[in-house]
Every structure is written in structure tokens, then in C-alpha cells.
Amino acid sequence: MVEKYYIKGVDIDQNSIYCHHDLMGELLIPTHKHEKSQFLYTEGGIVYVTTETKTYFLPARHFMWIPSGVKHSIHPSSEDVMMRNLYFPDEKNDVSFYKTEGIYPLTDLLLQMMLFTNRWNGNLKKGSRNYVIAKAIKAILPEICVNNLPLALPFPKDARLIKIIQHLEKNYQEPILFSDLAKKYGFTERTLHRLFHKDLGMSFIQFFTIKRMLKAIELMIEKKMTINEVAIAVGYNSVPTFSNTFYKLLGQRPSEYINGVEVLKTI
Known part of the structure; x- marks a missing residue:
């Protein structure tokens, strides 16, 4: 070999x-x-x-x-x-x-x-x-290179949080309220908030936002959907809100990102 x-x-x-x-x-x-x-x-x-x-x-x-x-x-x-x-x-x-x-x-x-x-x-x-x-x-x-982008998700260690993360991965396109999530899995909001920070080092909102944006990047690279369709597919009813969130994470708008994909191949 x-x-x-x-x-x-x-x-x-x-x-x-x-x-x-x-x-x-x-x-x-x-x-x-x-x-x-x-x-x-x-x-x-x-x-x-x-x-x-x-x-x-x-x-x-x-x-x-x-x-x-x-x-x-x-x-x-x-x-x-x-x-x-x-x-x-x-x-x-x-x-x-x-x-x-x-x-x-x-x-x-x-x-x-x-x-x-x-x-x-x-x-x-x-x-x-x-x-x-x-x-x-x-x-x-x-x-x-001054912007180390948060394009990473930590592994949950707590068995209770693993179940919640699996739920989020299956339902990233749905509007999930933190209060509903806590209730569904038998937590108070305060306790679940602490669990996210202790185990993952980030809040529920941070984790769920990154999860959605990573999925959005996957869909954009496939080039089968418009930006509007991608926004809806990852749970955003407002395209401007989706675009602003994407910009905060990657430092560029979705349209700018799509235009830069595989740029070396075009030169």
C-alpha cells in the first residue's frame, strides 16, 4: 500500500x-x-x-x-x-x-x-x-487576516444537549423559540441557557444562527436555488435579515459570496 x-x-x-x-x-x-x-x-x-x-x-x-x-x-x-x-x-x-x-x-x-x-x-x-x-x-x-470567522460548531458532551442539537439539525428551517425548546425538553429557560454556555461556549441563538448560515452556504454552492429561496429554506422570511446575518458571519453579502465561488478556476 x-x-x-x-x-x-x-x-x-x-x-x-x-x-x-x-x-x-x-x-x-x-x-x-x-x-x-x-x-x-x-x-x-x-x-x-x-x-x-x-x-x-x-x-x-x-x-x-x-x-x-x-x-x-x-x-x-x-x-x-x-x-x-x-x-x-x-x-x-x-x-x-x-x-x-x-x-x-x-x-x-x-x-x-x-x-x-x-x-x-x-x-x-x-x-x-x-x-x-x-x-x-x-x-x-x-x-x-484579521477576521477569524466563527465557521465552527463545537461537539455537545451533555446527553441532554445532544438530543436538543439533533432536533435543531432536523428543524433548522423552522421558527424555533428558545422558550418552546426549553419547555419541550423539560428545562427552564435559565437552566438551558446555562447548559448551552457551559457545554458549547455559546448561546442558543449563536449556535442556531451558525447552523442555519452553514446550511445556507451549502445550498448556495449547489446553485439550485436563488438567494430568496435559500433564505426561506433556512428559516428566514425576510431576505434583508438573512443577508445582514450572513454579512455579520462571513463579512460579505450572499450575492458577493456566490460571485466569488471557485474564482481560481476562472483565472
Whole structure:
């Protein structure tokens, strides 16, 4: 059996920057970790990245930074999703940005820099032209990536909350009142509010809003619905309210997001 690049190739040369661009080719990259930090950008579909504590949603025209040593698995929506990876060795002068998991929009500047990497693959030797370009990509990230987007949902641990989350996942398109939810599962509103914060680190409204927006992104990427139809499908009767909520989460309007999907393929 040939070992996958992410199991063996990435860390063979501890001083190199490793590059891998290819179709996913599989619907699951099993749990693994690297000695290098990972810059992951994808095109052509949806990718979920699962760590030990959270599931991250990586939409088109965004990238995820995964620090070294973080165990993670990758779940693309299709084998045809394009994956673009750069793996960077840790350095003594690395700032806190490089030590934190996060999802960020791919700015126009980063997009242009990523175009230089399209034909790279394997180890980029220290001092080479490609290594210098890749190093510049890493160096600029803390300066231009200021919005770590909340495109992640934690795993509930409390059995009572697991049932509630399953209910929300099945009924994200319905208008669910917190008071009704508490009553349905035998809680007072105050007790359920505390449970959400203690177990998930966020409120019911925060969790349910992110859940709905992630579903909206899935529907928009499929391109089978208009923005109005997507808004209704995820429980919003008001398109302006949906658009404003989407903007607060991703920093762009739904129409802007759709126009930016798979942008590398058009250049």
C-alpha cells in the first residue's frame, strides 16, 4: 500500500515548505497530524475539517490555518473537490496567529499569490524561488487576516444537549423559540441557557444562527436555488435579515459570496 502524502511526505524534510495541490480523490482523509502547520484552501465544493473539539466548515474562497500537532480529519462533499495545501515548519519567532486554528476569507492579494503556487508539488527547498514566495504568503497572513470567522460548531458532551442539537439539525428551517425548546425538553429557560454556555461556549441563538448560515452556504454552492429561496429554506422570511446575518458571519453579502465561488478556476 502506497502511503498517502499527508501521512509521510509532509514531514520528511522538517525544514522544507511542502506543497500539495490535487483533487481530493476520496470522501475522507482520516484523522492525522503534521509536524508542520497547514494552509488549506479548497475549490469546487464543501469541506468539513474535524478536530478533537470542533467541526469546522470551510466554504469556497476561504482558507483554514491548522497549527502543527493538531489532530484533524477532512471530509469533502465530493471526490472532485480541489485541495490546495501549503505546509510550513514552525519557527521560533512565530506570532500567536500561527498557533490558533482559524478560517479566513481569501483576499484578492492572497488569491494572486496563490496563483503562483498552481503548479508546485512536493518539498520547496529552503532558499529556492518558490520557497521565498511561499514564505511571503505565510509572513503576510497575520497582517491581512484579521477576521477569524466563527465557521465552527463545537461537539455537545451533555446527553441532554445532544438530543436538543439533533432536533435543531432536523428543524433548522423552522421558527424555533428558545422558550418552546426549553419547555419541550423539560428545562427552564435559565437552566438551558446555562447548559448551552457551559457545554458549547455559546448561546442558543449563536449556535442556531451558525447552523442555519452553514446550511445556507451549502445550498448556495449547489446553485439550485436563488438567494430568496435559500433564505426561506433556512428559516428566514425576510431576505434583508438573512443577508445582514450572513454579512455579520462571513463579512460579505450572499450575492458577493456566490460571485466569488471557485474564482481560481476562472483565472
